[in-house]
Amino acid sequence: MSMESINDQPTAVRDGEELDVAKVDAYLKSSLDGLIGTPTVRQFPGGASNLTYLLSYENTDLILRRPPFGTIAKSAHDMLREAHIIDSLKPVYDYVPGIVSICEDRSVLGCDFYVMERLEGIIPRQDLPKGLKLSEADTRKLCLNVIDRLIALHQIDPQGTQLEQFGKGEGYVERQIKGWSDRYRKAMTDDASGFEEVMAWLSENQPQDIANCLIHNDYRFDNVVLNPDNPFDVIGVLDWEMATLGDPLMDLGNTLAYWVEAGDDPQMQFMRRQPTHLKGMLTRKEVVDYYLDKTGYQVTNFDFYEIYGLFRLAVIIQQIYYRYYHGQTKDKRFANFIHAANYLETRCMKLISEHSDS
Template identity: 25%
Template sequence: MIAALDIARLGRWLDGIGVPGDGAAPVVERLTGGSQNELYTVSRAGERAVLRMPPRGADAARVSGLHRELRLLGALKGTDVPHAELIAGDAAGEVLGMPFYLMREIDGWSPAATWPTPFDRDPQRRRELAFALVDGIARLARVDWRARGLDGFGRPEQFHDRQVDRWLAFLSPYRFRELPGLDAAADWLRRHWPAGYEPGIMHGDYQFANVMYHHGTPARLAAIIDWEMTTVGDPLLDLAWALLGWDGEQPRQDGFYIDVSGMPGRSELLAHYEQVSGRSTADIDYYLVLANWKLAVVLEKSYAALVRGEAVDPKVEMFGPLVLQLLATAADLARSLPGGS
């Protein structure tokens, strides 16, 4: 609730960090759209920013996630990665009772279930959306994370060695049904780690829903958003995550959750990623198996909660068949690759 925020203390904090309007009370309005944290617009002296903080009573994991976002956005400041620029943050939670950070407001739009005009009917314009999406994650992949002070931000050593066991352990407490393809894909992943692995910053959930575009055409990425899953790991997993709506070379009309028909073929997007990031995509099939498999495991937790009567969002019901589809895709792709069976 907005009433729970101490507007006077927030105003004094804004004074202390040099936000225009010294001494004036900020106007604070609640925003919708944050799935893990609360969002507010903060306006003063004609300047608008966005405040992000965990809800009251948030557990330690969610608070830790916000600390990670705060650190990551600080590290990205001054880079060419599209993001909401960090103004300042209160990691200790001394000002509002919970940690928070303040970032520049982005004037843009984020994809939902359908594309806005003209992207809904112009195939050429839709191609631009995909290239812009891949461009953003390619720019993130080339950031020198050590030079940006992100040592200790993740555990990049043996990243791929841990993936299967980590996510199977994540699944174990709530597994309640047979999941065909889970073990076959897991076995293949254990035996086919990528030959070359260069650690880099990962978003962790990179997809159309987690970016914003500038208004108008041509399509240009305004910001990558929702950094809850960020870490230092393998950026190529982000690329595979972004390509889940493609069936081999071709984009699917049903995509993953939005229509991607008319977008570039996968090979065109891989070439663009390589050109911008400087990274090879030769092992992309491994990452596609891992992306389908891992997302299935993550979504199964929400679906299991629905089956147990613990989830209230009716959209979660679609996760039931989607999990099976993702696992089938992972297993089928693994079987079609060298070493598959």
């Protein structure tokens, strides 16, 4: 099987998400030297938020990132901020692509967007590519390497670098609980769960910030790129839309919200979008234990961070569903998002009950 079939590949652009190729091409050729031909445009299938396209020129491939179509929250999908984070991170974290152009001219696409180098490799989406066969021991090795990239990110000292500008200082945990609670209430639809007990519990059980470092805020297997010649080697980390300075344990809680284990219930299995169910993958508890051992952080109970991560994921899902519910996007993938958001309330309440009993 060829490497091309194992590497992550784009597909045809989804209906309603087409780019004005002529305008993009003219803009890029006015700001970059050496581009040959007119690009073919394809779209990467992952993601329900910002949209990612492959622009294939005769002599190079480029990646374009733009916000979703339709009405979006004022603070969401800040493409300029995402591009500047990647650009500022590059000197101290060698797992991000180089930014080649940042466009604030909305006459090109009607929105801000940026263009970056393509990191070509394997992206572990819902399942590993069919051509990539890993033993249980190899799967564990891959899992640990992916976690190690997150730990490496959290150990970067932002002081004295451009990264200092991307956070608000102390009080991160409190801001997140209030902010995500407000976002959920604004994204409510008639068929949505209330989440009031969950929001109240989170508000009443907030720990102090354990540290203030750069956090990814959406760190998952399908946001890493693996070296096709050595699939244990993580050569890239993508999707920095929600990165900021904040508490690293909150970041880990966000990661675990997507971490579906082989023994999880059918509803959680249905939501799986990464291959964490495979034999050899760490369980959520093993991830926490490994992370704490590597970082030296002292935490007596991780329940708060896990429940926060699940609630935050529910808010993100509900925000996307809100756009579909109100006809702001026609993407049929989002029609059933309401069931996932409502299920996550049940899961949060179960963890809260178990926490109270312990």
